[in-house]
Amino acid sequence: MAQPPRTALGQRLRALWTIRGSLDRRSYALLAGLGLVAPLLAWTLLASSGAVDRVFLPGPAQVLARLAGWWNDDALAADIGISVFRVVAGWALSVLIALPLGLYIGTYRSVQALLEPLTDFVRYMPAVAFIPLVMLWIGIDESSKVAIIFIGTFFQMVLMVAEDVRRVPMAQIEAAQTMGATRGEIVQKVIFASAKPALLDTLRITMGWAWTYLVVAELVAANSGLGYAIIKAQRFLQTDKIFAGILLIGALGLAIDQAFRLAHRAAFPWLHRRGGA
Amino acid sequence: MNAADAPVPAPLVSCRGVDKTFGRGAAATVALHKVDLEVAAGEFLTIVGASGCGKSTLLRAIGGLESVSGGQILVDGRPVSGPGVERAMVFQNYSLYPWLTVAQNIRFTRQLRAHTRERTTASVEAVLGRADALLQLMGLTGVADAYPNQLSGGMQQRVAIARAILSRPRILLMDEPFGALDAQTREVMHDLILHVSKLERSTVIFVTHDVEEAIYLGQRVVLMAPRPGRIDTLYGVPLPAAREQPMKQSPAFLELRRRILDRIRDTAGMKTDFELLQKLSRQAQEPAG
Secondary structure, three states, X not given: OOOOOOOHHHHHHHHHOOOOOOOOHHHHHHHHHHHHHHHHHHHHHHHHHOOOOOOOOOOHHHHHHHHHHHHHHOOHHHHHHHHHHHHHHHHHXXXXXXXXXXXXXXXXXXXXXXXXXXXXXXXXXXXXXXXHHHHHHHOOOHHHHHHXXXXXXXXXXXXXXXXXXXXXXXXXXXXXXXXXXXXXXXXXXXXHHHHHHHHHHHHHHHHHHHHXXXXXHOOOOOOOOHHHHHHHHHHOOOHHHHHHHHHHHHHHHHHHHHHHHHHHHHHOHHHOOOOOO | OOOOOOOOOOEXXXXXXXXXXXXXXXXXXXXXXXXXXXXXXXXXXXXXXXXXXXXHHHXXXXXXXXXXXXXXXXXXXXXXXXXXXXXXXXXXXXXXXXXXXXXXXXXXXXXXXXXXXXXXXXXXXXXXXXXXXXXXXXXXXXHOOOOHHHOOHHHHHHHHHHHHHOOOXXXXXXXXXXXXXXXXXXXXXXXXXXXXXXXXXXXXXXXXXXXXXXXXXXXXXXXXXXOOOEEEEEEEOOOOOOOOHHHHHOHHHHHHHHHHHHHHHHHHOOOOOHXXXXXXXXXXXXXXX
């Protein structure tokens, strides 16, 4: 047995290590800030110490300056616009097909048997390896980039949707059956309605994956976009631009993720409201 | 009591030689074996038994959620081939819709075609009035706009019962509905369901593993036994029709409880070997070596 800590500080430190313990808002904000600022500080120090060549490790100020220049002289807004368009288009196309397909796979065993092993198989094929095929079949215009993002997200998304649907408690379905609901009514008013929060989470997570496929997609003969800019910057040894591009994609992803979380709270109030009826 | 003079009513539910086997070949388990059971209209029948005796399977088969492997289940003379609106079911838990408020849950059947074929203003109003009446009857008026996960387990089951009886089913099937509740809440729910079933004149088939609950609620208690799942004994409950909590202390109640518990122990095939237990504890007390 550990000795009980004698000082107030000791007690507070000990509280931080309670398994699944609670944390007040201030401490949370403090720790979150620390987690974000510490790497930034380490980066600044390392870059300004001169231990690493500026060409390979630009400092934060240099990256910011590059970002400003990119915005002013190099049409950063257009790059962001086209990249967001590609990500959202590829992802939305996935959603459009994966949602109904996953709903059927998760609801009917027969559809599951028909499609799930196939999907499982395709999902392990690397999306990147499809690039040559996509270029041959679709060409090098906008649709090929959308196609790569689609291939990267779709197969995972189908399986996740199916799993969300399978998690709907059987008692909810059987209750509807004993109330005389038809098959269609159960799928629509119980299964889909019940799985909605999980589905929105799946959409949020797959949106993140769509962003990771952006750079890959913009390898395909693109001449615009954030991924393309990163690849081009490598050719000219513009490390600061690579940094700027990567950080920008991270920030955009984070913003979209937060938007999804907000939408979740707004759309499903019963999940976020507890006690005190 | 002059039950002898009354004409014997035709049973509302009758199970005739019902068999149910899960799985095939060597892995097959017989959940129900030649089950014969008749339930009269207006009866409150409880089913008890050790786990694995098939009591839930039988209830689900009557509800049409489980197909039978042999024999037949008739409701009002017609064979059961699937779920139907005249047989409502209350589950132990997780059956409420968490995205709907209490009032919306109770009115859920109004969204279903099966219940809205004759859509006259009068019928709609009647249902809405009934939903309000049920909210009141179940003591849910204050929480009508709350979501299920804001309620206690007992309150949630009140909602489940109200939802099940909204469209006046002839038969109410209850699958251990109070199994997850604490003892005090359960007692309150017992008196509530007795009151409601009398008011609604419903036929109730109630599955439980709690013998006391089975006796207190049931006019008859069916004892089922496992391996294979079958009906072992039917007990008439020698208590007045209007049940009150003190009856649980009456000699008749306690005697029946003892008989049923003994019989469950005999049929469960899991008798405690007291001699072995004593031997083991002696060994544990002796010094090692």
